[in-house]
Structure formats: structure tokens, C-alpha cells
Amino acid sequence: MEVTRRAFLQLTGLMAGTTGAFERFIRHRLMGLPAPADDVLLTPHAPEQWLPSVCQLCPAGCGVAARVVNGRVVKLEGLPAHPINQGSLCPRGLAGLTELYHPDRLLQPMKRIGERGEGRFEPIGWDEAIRTLIDRLRTLHQRGESHRVAWLSGHTAGIAPQLIERFLRGYGATRHFVLSPPTGELPVDAFHMMVDWQGQMLYDLAQATLILSFGMDWLQAYPSPVEASRAYGHLRRGQPDRRVRVVQIEPRLSVTAAKSDEWLPVRPGQEGWLALSMAHVLIRDRLFHERFVQDSAVGFEEFSRFVESHASPEQVAEPTGIPAETIVRVATEFGLRRGLAVGSRADALTQWAVMSLNGLVGNIDARGGILRRWEPEALSLPAAVTPTDAPMLPTDAQALPALLQSQQPSPIEVLVLSSANPCFLSPSPSRWADAFKAVPWIVSCTAFLDETALHADLLLPTATALEQWQYAPTTASDGTVVATICRPVLAPRNEARGLPDLILQLAQAFGPPLDNALPWHSLEQLVMDRLHALYDAKVGLLLPPISVPGTPAPSVEKPAMNVEEFGKELLARGGLLWPAEASPWPEFRTPSRQFEFVPRAIAERLKASPTLFPTEESAAAAGFPLQLYLYSPLAFLNGYGAHLPHLQQIAGSQLHEAWVTWAEIHPSTAGALGIRDGESIWVASAHGRITVKARWSEGIQPSVIAIPLGLGHTAHGRWAQGIGENPACLIEAKRDPQTGQPLWQGTWVKVWKA
Amino acid sequence: MVSRRALLQRAVVAAGALVFLRRAPTAQAASGQEADAPRPTHTPRWGMVIDLDKCTSCQACVVACWAENNQPLPGPEAHRAGRVIEWMKLLSVHEGSYPRVRQRLLPIPCQQCDQPPCTTVCPVFATYKNPEGLVAQIYPRCIGCRYCVNACPYTCKFFNWSEARWPASMAQELNPDVSVRPKGVTEKCTFCHHRLQRAKEQAASEGRVLQAGDYVPACMQACPAQAIVFGDLNDPASDVSKAQDNPRRFRLQEELGTEPKVTYLSEA
Numbered sequence A: 001m002e003v004t005r006r007a008f009l010q011l012t013g014l015m016a017g018t019t020g021a022f023e024r025f026i027r028h029r030l031m032g033l034p035a036p037a038d039d040v041l042l043t044p045h046a047p048e049q050w051l052p053s054v055c056q057l058c059p060a061g062c063g064v065a066a067r068v069v070n071g072r073v074v075k076l077e078g079l080p081a082h083p084i085n086q087g088s089l090c091p092r093g094l095a096g097l098t099e100l101y102h103p104d105r106l107l108q109p110m111k112r113i114g115e116r117g118e119g120r121f122e123p124i125g126w127d128e129a130i131r132t133l134i135d136r137l138r139t140l141h142q143r144g145e146s147h148r149v150a151w152l153s154g155h156t157a158g159i160a161p162q163l164i165e166r167f168l169r170g171y172g173a174t175r176h177f178v179l180s181p182p183t184g185e186l187p188v189d190a191f192h193m194m195v196d197w198q199g200q201m202l203y204d205l206a207q208a209t210l211i212l213s214f215g216m217d218w219l220q221a222y223p224s225p226v227e228a229s230r231a232y233g234h235l236r237r238g239q240p241d242r243r244v245r246v247v248q249i250e251p252r253l254s255v256t257a258a259k260s261d262e263w264l265p266v267r268p269g270q271e272g273w274l275a276l277s278m279a280h281v282l283i284r285d286r287l288f289h290e291r292f293v294q295d296s297a298v299g300f301e302e303f304s305r306f307v308e309s310h311a312s313p314e315q316v317a318e319p320t321g322i323p324a325e326t327i328v329r330v331a332t333e334f335g336l337r338r339g340l341a342v343g344s345r346a347d348a349l350t351q352w353a354v355m356s357l358n359g360l361v362g363n364i365d366a367r368g369g370i371l372r373r374w375e376p377e378a379l380s381l382p383a384a385v386t387p388t389d390a391p392m393l394p395t396d397a398q399a400l401p402a403l404l405q406s407q408q409p410s411p412i413e414v415l416v417l418s419s420a421n422p423c424f425l426s427p428s429p430s431r432w433a434d435a436f437k438a439v440p441w442i443v444s445c446t447a448f449l450d451e452t453a454l455h456a457d458l459l460l461p462t463a464t465a466l467e468q469w470q471y472a473p474t475t476a477s478d479g480t481v482v483a484t485i486c487r488p489v490l491a492p493r494n495e496a497r498g499l500p501d502l503i504l505q506l507a508q509a510f511g512p513p514l515d516n517a518l519p520w521h522s523l524e525q526l527v528m529d530r531l532h533a534l535y536d537a538k539v540g541l542l543l544p545p546i547s548v549p550g551t552p553a554p555s556v557e558k559p560a561m562n563v564e565e566f567g568k569e570l571l572a573r574g575g576l577l578w579p580a581e582a583s584p585w586p587e588f589r590t591p592s593r594q595f596e597f598v599p600r601a602i603a604e605r606l607k608a609s610p611t612l613f614p615t616e617e618s619a620a621a622a623g624f625p626l627q628l629y630l631y632s633p634l635a636f637l638n639g640y641g642a643h644l645p646h647l648q649q650i651a652g653s654q655l656h657e658a659w660v661t662w663a664e665i666h667p668s669t670a671g672a673l674g675i676r677d678g679e680s681i682w683v684a685s686a687h688g689r690i691t692v693k694a695r696w697s698e699g700i701q702p703s704v705i706a707i708p709l710g711l712g713h714t715a716h717g718r719w720a721q722g723i724g725e726n727p728a729c730l731i732e733a734k735r736d737p738q739t740g741q742p743l744w745q746g747t748w749v750k751v752w753k754a
Numbered sequence B: 001m002v003s004r005r006a007l008l009q010r011a012v013v014a015a016g017a018l019v020f021l022r023r024a025p026t027a028q029a030a031s032g033q034e035a036d037a038p039r040p041t042h043t044p045r046w047g048m049v050i051d052l053d054k055c056t057s058c059q060a061c062v063v064a065c066w067a068e069n070n071q072p073l074p075g076p077e078a079h080r081a082g083r084v085i086e087w088m089k090l091l092s093v094h095e096g097s098y099p100r101v102r103q104r105l106l107p108i109p110c111q112q113c114d115q116p117p118c119t120t121v122c123p124v125f126a127t128y129k130n131p132e133g134l135v136a137q138i139y140p141r142c143i144g145c146r147y148c149v150n151a152c153p154y155t156c157k158f159f160n161w162s163e164a165r166w167p168a169s170m171a172q173e174l175n176p177d178v179s180v181r182p183k184g185v186t187e188k189c190t191f192c193h194h195r196l197q198r199a200k201e202q203a204a205s206e207g208r209v210l211q212a213g214d215y216v217p218a219c220m221q222a223c224p225a226q227a228i229v230f231g232d233l234n235d236p237a238s239d240v241s242k243a244q245d246n247p248r249r250f251r252l253q254e255e256l257g258t259e260p261k262v263t264y265l266s267e268a
Ligand code: SF4
Pocket: A055, A056, A057, A058, A059, A060, A061, A062, A085, A089, A090, A091, A092, A093, A094, A224, A225, A226, A227
């Protein structure tokens, strides 16, 4: 069999010059050559390796097993037994190889030679790049103007955010601005206000008894998409004789809504009323968790008074568009089952309203409810030696454009960007380009020449996740902590460097006091340091060994290891984990020992006006009759992904759309405007307009038009650039007064045939 | 849509006409192949169950299949022409009207029919059902007539209208276990047959027989929701046989008599 196949390969090789249907026909039918039993294998027995790494295409931090053949990475699969993804990956992670091998990656440091934003750069060496940056930093430092350096980062995974903060502190700067994604973030602001604790929260989805989502398309836009999918499979058919119900409240029939038992098409912006009216029902019918409310909460009386008088199902039925009976039925089920109310980081009031439902059923620090992210002490870096203890200033990235332009000259002289693309993904993105004009010098650490990098003076090419050492702690939704710790799977392409390595190199090149704050020459050295510390701490469990598909898992480790063996094993397996039971939050506890139903900021707002979620009839009157609803498909989670062709192709599968910006509109609404299915239309707000492809859909609230975020790039590589339109330009740059976060929803638009 | 259906109908008629011409040679080819292979004691019959109540429509399976099987890159032109090659694809169907609307989302690989209408129409025997029930495609034999593309009632065969190209840097990520198909041939989901080969070789090198779980297609491997179960339908104790034994089961277009080996479990 082998012989015939080889002979066949040789023959076909000889005939490679003659291809085409006819030749193939001759070859096989007339020459009587045997057909191979299956595919022609190119290299049947090339040696392969499976190496651990991590995916950093979203904040989840899934463990990855990379298949390496002849030095090429040919496939990514999930790291088996990794607590976040248990061997699976989401479509983004699977497309990660294309990010690594993308033909338009930035692979060399460059300096600007044209005008800002024009995109003309010339390659320079790393030595020159680092020297230029260090000279700038040193000059400011010597002048005592360290505070005139600021850092703006987008989604930065792994250890990098910690290193950035240390870098800034060590240098004496206090401004690290962090851009938050438009959708799919957890409602941390409400959690901070009501639980009086500044850490991060988690939804323990997989153990929930009912999931009631207020506008969060959690199967698609979630901080940990693989965990959301895993939880869903488990809730539906993963437990004997138990199927957990899922209810989706959202103006659009999202994927989550399609997969739910019930879809309540609420009017956009009214999710909060719906939550409060359900609270009304829970209190009226005494379906709340009395012990939690009595022992662990304050403000229940005030809260009850408000929802009793302002949020009865009958009162909110009209503005929300959801019948009172439905509200009562769903609220009753929620209370009886002690469900989990999930919502995203919307405006503060909506976050608060949804969070209050979890408080009412006592689902805080409870299995199947809300848990806290935690980190074992052994994982954190040793305390830094920094010259200043000055607290970092507020990091509200949306305030940055105004700050940059607030004085002449700009209070910021050097702006460092890492993985931040506000010129594409923020409300009214063009204002960022204007603001950047005021900054004398901008350096961008980026893997792609994106819209924002075009405004930089210096471009530093960053490596992707697989090309770096990794020290990436994260917490799974059930509270299990995992630190993915591993070697690079392959060397960085060309001149690219990992951001952590770059930061460490800059600190070393700068010298004191920066090198005291960051006393490592490379991330490799940091990892080795930490390996010793983790060995000494004797905590955490090694991940099981990677088993190659088709082989039984090797036996478990031998009990005693010396530090070298430990390090070797750990790096080969990809990390350590701490089971959820080790969490220091086994039960509800806050410094004040109380869950606050009506935190101060909210109380003031309630006093000012009981109309918490106005319907803004004025907008309709002003000629903008439709409400714009923006969402991120999983393919474009956090607005990122359009540069990968496979993600472009799957983003619009619900409507079989791809490679175009589509807009969902109800046939009755479209019909009244004379818009046919598939036609090109204008969508205009008071701030901008775009042309999109209208798609009729029965799965949309008739007063709404829904458009996906993530398309409409003017840069960012061949598959992103020039495809679709960017609805961010329709959005006014407004911020929530309590959270400072941009308000992505709530724009009124008009549409007409293009 | 209408024209495609018409095409499909015609193809089914054509398939019927060709059946007589085909029988004998297929049988010969199959027995010829078995002659040099060691005769296994148990012949598996590979099949799949997709539980739609677990599936979240995330499309990890779609991307995993692309990545595993060196399928040509999708792009705007291919999409507009309806020529994107996706062996695993997500089908979406709306039912009802607002607000009582449902959307069904189904991941669709080749159904690996036990009575495949696609194999019987092939004039050059480039597509056939192998002894383990996999419907295979022999690329070097395919003359690109596209009869089978039209005969498949599930639109699971794909024709290479143009040459598959990758930018030089991206050619590195191609799977060395899977051939790159030339322009002018038809291709389809193979249930990741090369992974079966690999698993068999691995088992042989360890001197053992193939075990349940050794052979897992890329889509199932990737699926976060564990919605896909795969295995030997001839083994009543296998996970896939057990998963099939479910009142929620249904198969796509069963009335055509294709006897798919992919079974779906409905949502409620
Ligand atoms: S959820 Fe997806 S994008 Fe996020 S880390 Fe996991 S595989 Fe990567």
C-alpha cells in the first residue's frame, strides 16, 4: 500500500507539468493507475511537537496547544484540561495562526517620514528606535517633567498591564489610560458601587439555575467566550435530568436570543426599567432572599419604596414594550429559581438595576451567582522599588482627547500607545486624530499598521502571543485560577518583539530608577525568577501533560521534584492552577459587610428625577425616528478581528452576510420607508452618516436598526481595509456621568435609500 | 434559491439514471482495495451526532475545519459569487414573525450518507464510500464535472473554481497532512480522514487497536459546548451510538433516502 502510494506520488510528480481535467482523466482512467485510498499526503511522517501557549485575542486567556512541524506552527487546538477552555477554542483562537502569519504584520521598527496620518514611514533598526525613545524620556525626566508622559493601552493580555504600570511608576509618570471595549464587559461599576470592593467580578454561568440576560449577548460578546459556550452546553444538556432555562432581553434577536428559550424584544435603553419592575415583583410577592437582604444588605427600604412607586409591571410595560404579564411571569420564575441576572457594562443606572436583582436573590459571592476574581499571592510579582508612591491618576481613556488639547503646549509630551486603536473604535473616532495633533511625540507598539498607528512618529512592532514567553494569570468563571506559563512556541517573525520584553529592555536601557522597578532583562528571566518562587511556595497544581491526539494521556507527575524538574514540567505542560475552593471569598463579605441597594451616586440620581430611563421622544420629533443598536459579533469581539479573513467570513452567518456592513431592520419599518431587502441605504445621526446594506429581519424591534461593530477599517491590513463601514462615527462622544465610560447605545438615526 | 432547488431535483433524477452503470465497478474497486489491507476484525462505521441544544452557534467548528483542512481562504469575491468553500458551515433559518420569531442555527458538515447520491453520479469514480462508511473524494481522479456537487442535497460538495492561493507567510500554516487541492476539482468534508490515519498509525506504533477517542475530527475537538459527539456507529456501546439513541433525534432531509450518518438532536 505504502509502495503504491509512493509510486503514485512520483508519477504524478513527473506529470506535474500537465494538469487539468483532461490530463487527470488520462492518467487515472486510461493509464490505469491505481487511485490512492485517500488524500495524497504531502509529508506523511514529519516529526511533530505539541507546545503549550496562550491565546490573547481576547482577555479570557485560553490555553493553547500549538502543533509544530518543521518549525512551522500548523494548527492551534485548546490545551486539554486548561481551566478556561478545557481543550476547546473559540473561532477567534482558531484563527490565531492567521494573525501570527498575517502578510501585513508590522515586522520592523519604523519612523515617520510623511505627515501625521499619511502613513509614510521608513524602516529603522531597533537600536535607533530604542535610543530615540530613551532620549526623549531622559530629557523629560531630567527636566523634572516625567508626568508629561502618558500611556494609552487597549486590550493588553498577560503580564503586560502590570509591567506598564511599573514602568510608569518607576519613571515617575502616573497616567495609564485604558480603553474599554464597546460591548461584552461585565458591569464592574455597579459591582464596585454596591459591593464596596474594587476588584473584578465573574459570573458563575455554568452553575446558574436560570440565566436572565438584560441586553448582554453573552454567547457572542463576553469577556470569556469559550467559557460562555462551555457553560451553555453544560446548562442545557450536560447534567442528568436537568435543563437550565435561558431568557434573553434584547432589542435584536442575537445569537444568544436565538439560542434562548424566550426572547423579550425590549426597546433599547429600557432594560433597566425591566429589571426594576422585576425587582418590584420580587419584593411585592416576597420572592427575594430574606436572609441575605436582612443580614448582608443596606438600603432595602429605600430601594423597595422606589420600585414600588415607579416600576410596577403596568408602569413599565409601555416604555419597555414588554407586556406586564410577561414581566410578572419571568420575575416569578427568576425569584423561585434564584436565577442569575446578567448584564453588560452599560450606563451606571442600568448596571445598578440589573445588579440589584442579584442582590435580591442573594446571588453575590454564591455558586451560580456572582463571584470575584482573585489571585494567589504566590503569583504576584515581588513589590517594586519605585521612587514615588503617588497613586496612579484616574485612567478614564475617554477623557484623554480633551486632556491632550487642554493647554498649549499639550500637558502630554510623549504618548505611548500599545494595542490601542481609538481612531477606529471609539465614539466619533475622528476626534482622536485631532487630539493627537496636539501631542509632540507619539510612539505606537503595535502588530499592525492600524488607523491609530498612522498618527505615530515611531512604530515598534510587537509580537503575537505564540512568539513570546508567557506569564499569564487569569481566573475562570467558577473561580479557578490558572497561570499559563510557557516558552515561545516559535521565535518572533523578523524584528517583532513581545511588549513585555520591549518594556523590560526600555527600563534597562534607561537605567536608574527605572531598572530598579523592573529588575529583569527579559521576560524569560522574569519567568525563571517566578518559577523558583512558585517552587518555593509549594502551591498550585501542575496542569496535566499535553497528550497528542491519538495517544493515551501519560501518567501523572511523580510526587517529589527538584526545582529544575519542576520548571521543566511546568513549561512543558503550560502552567499551574489553583482550584476554586482556595478562593478567599467563600461567602459574602465586604469591608462594610453590606451590599448597598442604593449607593450614594444612585441615591442622588433618584432624588433628581424618577425618570431614570427617558424614552427621548424629542429625538423622534427632531427627525431621527429610529434607535441605533450596536453589537459585536464574536468574530469582531471588542471590535477586533476584521483583519482575519476567516472571522470576516463568519461574522454575519445569522443573515448569511459577510464582507459588508449590514443593518437589520424590521420589514414593516423598511416597507414604510420604501426600502427593499438587500438594498443600499444611508443611516445618519446628528454626528455622521454611513451607507450599509439593509437586511430585513423579523428578529428586531420595529423601532430599531441594528448594525455590527468591527468593520469599516481604513487601515489594518488587506482583509480589513476598505471593507464595510464604521458605525462608531454615528455616535456622539458622550460619557456616563457616574462611570466615565463612553455610551455606545442610545443614538437616534434616520435612514433612507441610497 | 429556487434555481438551486431545481438543479438539485434534476441532479437527483440524473443520479437515478446512473445507478445501473455504476454498481459493478464500484464493488470491484472496493474489493480490490481490501485485498492488500489487513482485514480488521471489526469494521467501524463512523458517524456524528450534533446536539443543537448544546450548540451555541459560535462557529469554532467552522474555523477549525478551515484551519485543519487547508481550505482556500474566503474572500469578498468568493462570497458574492457563492463560492466560499466551507466544509463545515452554519445554516440559519428564520421561522415566524415578530415578536414570535425563532431562528434555527445548524452546523452542517457532509452528512456522510450511507446511500450517498453524490457518489453514484461520478463518471470517473473519484468519489466513493469507503468500507468504514466515509464518503471520500479522490482529488487526482476528479475531472471537475461537478455532477456530485449538484447531486448532493445538502450542498456539501465544493468546487475549486480558482486556484487556492495563500500569501507566502501564510502558506506556513498549512496542514502538512492534508493536500492542497488544485483548481478544477471538487472537495468535501472527509470527517478529517487524515486524523483517522494518524490515529491508526499511532495505535499501530504502540501495538494496540484503535480506541474510542483516538480519532476525533477537528470540529469536535474545537467545540467549546461539546455539542458534537463522534465515533463508531457499529459499536452499540460507543458515545455516538448512545447519543443517537435519543427521542430528540432527527436527520436532514431523511425522506430522500440518503441515510445520513450525521444525526441532529433538536433543541427542545
Ligand atoms: S475565548 Fe477565544 S479569543 Fe478569547 S482567549 Fe479563548 S480562544 Fe482566544
